Amino acid sequence: MALNMLDYVKTHFKVAKLANLPFATQLVPLAVFFAVPGNQEASYTDAQRDKINQWFWRSCMSRRYSSGVIRNLNADIQEMVKLRSGEDSSLGHFDVSFDNNFFLFNTFGITSVNTKTFILILAQQNPMSFISGAPVDLYEKLKDANRTEFHHLMPRKFVKDSEQEDAFVSVLANFAFLSRADNREIGGEAPSKYKSKMQGDVARTLRRGLIPIALFDDKLLEFLEARAQELSAEAARLCSLTAPSTAASTH
Numbered sequence: 001m002a003l004n005m006l007d008y009v010k011t012h013f014k015v016a017k018l019a020n021l022p023f024a025t026q027l028v029p030l031a032v033f034f035a036v037p038g039n040q041e042a043s044y045t046d047a048q049r050d051k052i053n054q055w056f057w058r059s060c061m062s063r064r065y066s067s068g069v070i071r072n073l074n075a076d077i078q079e080m081v082k083l084r085s086g087e088d089s090s091l092g093h094f095d096v097s098f099d100n101n102f103f104l105f106n107t108f109g110i111t112s113v114n115t116k117t118f119i120l121i122l123a124q125q126n127p128m129s130f131i132s133g134a135p136v137d138l139y140e141k142l143k144d145a146n147r148t149e150f151h152h153l154m155p156r157k158f159v160k161d162s163e164q165e166d167a168f169v170s171v172l173a174n175f176a177f178l179s180r181a182d183n184r185e186i187g188g189e190a191p192s193k194y195k196s197k198m199q200g201d202v203a204r205t206l207r208r209g210l211i212p213i214a215l216f217d218d219k220l221l222e223f224l225e226a227r228a229q230e231l232s233a234e235a236a237r238l239c240s241l242t243a244p245s246t247a248a249s250t251h
Contacts (some may be wrong), residue, residue: 007035012053014123016142021115023065025058029076029091032082048083049242055092057238060117062096068168096239100228103173108150118172119150121235131182133200141177151178153211153227154220157188164217164220172226174220176209190218210234 009015009030018024032043033052044052055076059065064072072094079091106114119142127136141149152174159166168174178186186194195216198205204214212226236242 005030008034008052010139012049013056013120014138014142015120016139017236019094020059020116020120020142022063022113022120025065025069025073026059028073029055029080032077033080042084047232051083051089051091053238054240057235058092058094058096060120061098061102061235061239062094062112063113064094064096066113096241098235100232101224102235103228103231104168104171104224106172107170108172108175110150115172118175118231121231121238122177122210124238125208125210125234127177128200128205130176130178130205130209131185131197131199133198133202133205134214136177149177149179150175151183151214153178153190154218154223155186155188158190158218159220160188161188162218166220168221168224171224172233173224176211191223192218 005027015021021027025205036042079089083089083091102114103118109115123138123142128134129136150168153176154169154174156166156169159169185197195202210227210230211225212230214223214226217223
């Protein structure tokens with residue numbers, strides 16, 4: 001049971017260790033679904049998988065297990081049992097709403113629930129190394145996940161030197177998988193300057209990082225708004241929601 005469930009979260013959500021999960025309690029309903037007698041392995045249909053994945057992302061974006069934990073766990077366990085049994089299940093049918101502000105007003109902090117959700121959203125894209133253009137070894141990055149594997153796309157030094165409003169420099173929308181080596185290459189340069197150091201298919205690297213081309217315009221607030229929109233749209237897709245509403249401007 002445990003191996004099957006852990007394989008599932010590793011494969012479908014890019015979770016390398018328990019600390020990558022926004023909520024450890026998310027494993028409880030999953031364990032119920034994958035619980036089978038003896039040495040049997042649990043199986044699931046495409047429809048069941050889609051419903052489990054939708055529930056997972058909705059529970060992340062709604063911070064479902066931040067409060068009312070026992071009540072919400074019991075409800076999700078009941079619906080997970082129904083799903084496993086092939087009955088009609090309302091798993092994931094709870095209120096979840098967010099907009100671009102999720103990525104514009106939450107500050108990056110490696111241990112916070114919102115940051116862990118953000119990191120897993122990025123991981124779904126199979127990101128590329130920012131400088132070399134090579135695929136990021138996600139398992140190793142997430143297994144050893146710490147603040148040094150994520151850095152500002154719009155460098156703090158550049159924002160300060162260019163006298164731009166720096167109150168938003170450390171929000172989620174300004175971060176990406178970026179190794180220490182890549183960060184040293186970038187330094188405190190403007191994105192339009194460090195672009196020349198990026199190798200390979202730059203457009204693909206940006207696409208895999210959910211990073212708009214506006215990065216290279218060197219305008220922090222405009223870039224953050226454009227990236228937050230891309231991130232929010234991807235979160236909505238993962239949650240099987242319609243496109244979220246546009247967030248209030250940072251201006």
